Amino acid sequence: MSTISKPGQAGTLESSDIIITVAPAPPGADIVIELVSPVAKQYGKQIKQAIKEELTELGVADAAVQANDKGALDCTVKARVKTAVERSRA
Template sequence: MEMKKEALAGTLESSDAMVRIGPSDEPGIQLELESLVKQQFGAAIEQVVRETLASLGVTRARVAIDDKGALDCILRARVQAAALRAAGQVQLPWSPR
């Protein structure tokens, strides 16, 4: 999935996250994370973001996350929504797990 424009998903409310995804000139995923719980859960948050993007086939993107204590399921949903918007797609490619 190619990121064609910059897109946002989420809010800055407690227990949510604001995810911004856009195209990148560099290969790979450039991830910037701001979180209230970064010291304790930063690695886990990064893993969820990278796994979610990999499952969508995103190999090149700039990602900025402002986390306010979101659960993994919320973070996944926000990353998926932002990636779909940035790619100009309207439907998530579903597959059985």
């Protein structure tokens, strides 16, 4: 597993998008996700699952994630997570 070294962000507050901010977390902290979304009751679990799946695929084990969703599709969520992680490792 690789780590992230600094906060990274990707996305916008436009409709059908999401802002993802990832930050380092202490070893063993796991992935902690804070989600703000008008559709959190209906789709919050799915959005968090998409974020966690992408982080796991990228090899991130410990991270603090803030997500401000405006109705993004899963593919957009995953793309924003990937970009935020890449920026946090740069």
